[in-house]
Amino acid sequence: MSMTISEKILAAHAGRSELRPGELLEVAVDFALGNDITAPFAIEAFRRAGAKKVFDPERVALIPDHFTPNKDIASAMQVKGIREFAAEQHLTHFYEVGRMGIEHALLPEQGLVLPGDVVIGADSHTCTYGALGAFATGVGSTDLAAVMMTGKIWFKVPSSMKFVFRGKLRPWVGGKDLILYTIGQIGVDGARYGAMELTGEVIATLPMADRFSMSNMAIEAGAKVGIIPPDAITEQYVKERAKRSYRFYESDADARYERTYEWDVSAFEPMVALPHSPENVRLVTELPRIPIHQVVIGSCTNGRFEDLQQAAKILKGKRVAPGVRCLIIPATQEVYRQALRAGLMEIFIDAEAAVSTPTCGPCLGGHMGILAAGERAVATTNRNFLGRMGHAESEVYLSNPAVAAASAIAGYIAHPDAI
Amino acid sequence: MNIKGKAWKFGDDIDTDAIIPARYLISTDPQFLAAHCMEDADAEFPEKVKAGDIIVAGKNFGCGSSREHAPVAIKGAGVGCVIAHSFARIFYRNAFNMGLPILEAPEAAAAIATGDEVEVDLDQGLIVNRTRQQRYTAQPVPPFMQELLQAGGLMNYVQKQTADAKERTEC
Numbered sequence: 001m002s003m004t005i006s007e008k009i010l011a012a013h014a015g016r017s018e019l020r021p022g023e024l025l026e027v028a029v030d031f032a033l034g035n036d037i038t039a040p041f042a043i044e045a046f047r048r049a050g051a052k053k054v055f056d057p058e059r060v061a062l063i064p065d066h067f068t069p070n071k072d073i074a075s076a077m078q079v080k081g082i083r084e085f086a087a088e089q090h091l092t093h094f095y096e097v098g099r100m101g102i103e104h105a106l107l108p109e110q111g112l113v114l115p116g117d118v119v120i121g122a123d124s125h126t127c128t129y130g131a132l133g134a135f136a137t138g139v140g141s142t143d144l145a146a147v148m149m150t151g152k153i154w155f156k157v158p159s160s161m162k163f164v165f166r167g168k169l170r171p172w173v174g175g176k177d178l179i180l181y182t183i184g185q186i187g188v189d190g191a192r193y194g195a196m197e198l199t200g201e202v203i204a205t206l207p208m209a210d211r212f213s214m215s216n217m218a219i220e221a222g223a224k225v226g227i228i229p230p231d232a233i234t235e236q237y238v239k240e241r242a243k244r245s246y247r248f249y250e251s252d253a254d255a256r257y258e259r260t261y262e263w264d265v266s267a268f269e270p271m272v273a274l275p276h277s278p279e280n281v282r283l284v285t286e287l288p289r290i291p292i293h294q295v296v297i298g299s300c301t302n303g304r305f306e307d308l309q310q311a312a313k314i315l316k317g318k319r320v321a322p323g324v325r326c327l328i329i330p331a332t333q334e335v336y337r338q339a340l341r342a343g344l345m346e347i348f349i350d351a352e353a354a355v356s357t358p359t360c361g362p363c364l365g366g367h368m369g370i371l372a373a374g375e376r377a378v379a380t381t382n383r384n385f386l387g388r389m390g391h392a393e394s395e396v397y398l399s400n401p402a403v404a405a406a407s408a409i410a411g412y413i414a415h416p417d418a419i
Numbered sequence: 420m421n422i423k424g425k426a427w428k429f430g431d432d433i434d435t436d437a438i439i440p441a442r443y444l445i446s447t448d449p450q451f452l453a454a455h456c457m458e459d460a461d462a463e464f465p466e467k468v469k470a471g472d473i474i475v476a477g478k479n480f481g482c483g484s485s486r487e488h489a490p491v492a493i494k495g496a497g498v499g500c501v502i503a504h505s506f507a508r509i510f511y512r513n514a515f516n517m518g519l520p521i522l523e524a525p526e527a528a529a530a531i532a533t534g535d536e537v538e539v540d541l542d543q544g545l546i547v548n549r550t551r552q553q554r555y556t557a558q559p560v561p562p563f564m565q566e567l568l569q570a571g572g573l574m575n576y577v578q579k580q581t582a583d584a585k586e587r588t589e590c
Contacts, residue, residue, distance in 0.1 A: 038485060048578070050578070066441075074445035078445065124484045139485060140485050140486075140516055141487040142573050142574060143516060189507070222507055383434075385436045386460075388441075
C-alpha cells in the first residue's frame with residue numbers, strides 16, 4: 001500500500017505496516033518537551049494522576065524559554081517548580097539560563113530530535129522539526145502529562161496535502177517568504193488537522209535554517225505537521241549532531257494526497273503578513289510607507305545563525321533609524337557564540353541594535369520588548385494576532401530577517417534593495 | 420448533559436492570545452485566568468459572563484498556541500460550552516482534556532446572536548435557540564467523551580477509572 005512520509009512514520013511507531021488517514025491509533029513517542037508556560041500544568045496533571053516516574057528521563061526535555069531569564073516573581077515560581085521536577089525525575093535535558101535556547105532551535109541543534117522521530121511538544125511550534133523529516137506536533141499540557149507517564153499518545157492519522165515549490169529563488173527571498181505565501185494562499189485554517197508536505201526543487205536546495213522557518217509556521221495554517229522530505233542537506237545537518245540513530249522516510253511516488261498545490265516561485269519578492277493574521281500577506285513592494293517603532297529579529301522561526309547573518313548583511317555600516325528600537329535575539333547560546341565569532345555582534349552594536357540573551361520574550365508579548373498602544377513592529381516571528389506583542393492597539397508585521405533589518409534602518413517597512 | 424445560558428458571539432479565527440493573552444500565563448489558577456478571559460477581544464467579557472453562558476464563534480476557534488490555559492480560562496469563567504463553525508486542532512483536544520464541552524455546529528454558529536437564550540443537549544447534539552425559536556443539530560458528543568467531560572477532564576477521568584478498578588479488586 002502506498003503511503004506518505006507522515007503515514008509511514010506513524011505506522012512505524014504504531015507497529016503497523018499500513019494505515020489510512022482518519023484512523024485512530026496509539027503511537028510510541030521518541031521525544032517529548034515542555035516549556036515554562038506549558039510544563040507547570042503538565043507537572044500538576046502528572047502528579048494529580050499519581051504518576052511517579054517519567055517514561056524515560058532522557059526523552060523528556062523541559063526548556064524554560066518563554067519568560068526567561070525570569071521576568072517576574074510569578075514566572076520565577078513557575079520555573080522553580082519545573083527545575084525541582086526535573087531534578088526529582090533526573091531529567092537529562094533540563095536547560096537553565098546560560099545553557100538554554102529557544103526550544104525549537106535548541107533541540108535540533110543539539111541532535112535530540114531527529115529524522116523519522118515522533119516528537120510531541122506542549123508548544124504549538126513543535127511542528128518545526130518537520131524540517132528534519134520528523135512527525136512532530138504540538139499538544140496541550142495534559143497530553144504532555146500522559147506522554148510523560150506512558151511514552152505514548154493517541155492520534156488521528158491526518159490526511160496529507162502536498163506543496164510543490166518550483167523555480168529559483170531571487171535574492172532576499174527565503175523560507176519565511178515561501179511559508180508566508182503559502183499561508184496567504186490557503187488561509188489560517190487551510191491545512192486544519194492535516195499534514196503539510198513541503199517539496200519541490202526549491203525546497204531540495206533550501207538550507208536547513210529556511211526549512212525550519214517553513215515547518216515552524218505550518219501551525220499557522222492549522223496543520224498538525226509541516227514535513228520536508230529528508231535529503232543530503234538534512235544528512236549534513238544531523239550527522240554530526242545526532243545523539244541517537246535516525247531514519248529517513250520518504251513518500252511513495254503514488255501516495256495519496258487530499259490536495260496538491262504547485263507554485264513557481266521564481267518571481268517572488270519578500271513578503272510581509274499584515275496585522276492581525278498570518279494569512280494577511282502582501283509583497284513588501286506593494287505597501288505604502290508604514291512607519292515603525294520596533295524591529296524584532298529572533299524567535300523559533302528566524303533566530304538561527306543564518307538569519308542573523310542575513311540581518312548583519314543589511315545592518316553592516318548602517319544605523320537603526322531614529323525612533324526605532326531594533327532587538328536581536330539569537331535563538332540559542334550556540335547561535336550567540338557563532339554570531340560573536342563571525343563578528344556579527346559588533347555589526348549589530350555599531351548599528352545601535354540591542355542584542356539579548358536567548359528568549360521567546362517579545363514574540364508572545366512576554367517581556368524584553370513589549371509594544372505600547374499605537375506602536376508598530378516588524379518581527380521575524382510567527383504570529384501577528386491582536387495584542388500578540390503587547391497592547392491590544394499595537395501592530396505586528398511578520399517578515400524575513402532581511403526585510404526586518406532593512407526596515408530598522410529605513411524606519412518604515414522596507415525592501416532590502418532600498419537600503 | 421444539558422447546558423443553558425446566554426450566548427456571547429465572536430468572529431472567525433479567535434486565537435488563543437485573544438482567549439487568554441500570554442501576559443497572564445504566569446499562573447495556572449483557573450480563577451486568575453478566568454478574570455482575563457477574552458479581554459483583548461471584549462474587555463468587559465470577564466465581568467459580563469455568567470455561569471452556564473455559551474460562547475458562539477465562527478471558523479477555526481482556538482487557533483494559535485497550545486496553551487491549555489485557554490480552555491481553563493473559558494471554563495473558569497463559568498462558560499458552559501463553546502459552539503463554533505469549526506475548532507483548531509490543538510484547542511479541540513485541549514478542551515476535552517480539560518472538561519470543557521465544545522460543539523462543531525456551523526448552522527448554529529451562523530444563526531445565534533449575542534444575548535440569545537440557548538439550550539444545549541450534548542447527548543443528542545441538539546442546540547435550541549429559545550430567543551429565535553430555532554433548533555440546530557451538531558455532532559453528538561460520544562458517551563466516552565461525555566464521561567470525560569463529566570469527570571472534569573482527561574486526568575480526572577483516568578484517575579476515576581483507576582479508582583473504580585481498585586474498588587472492584589478490593590470488593
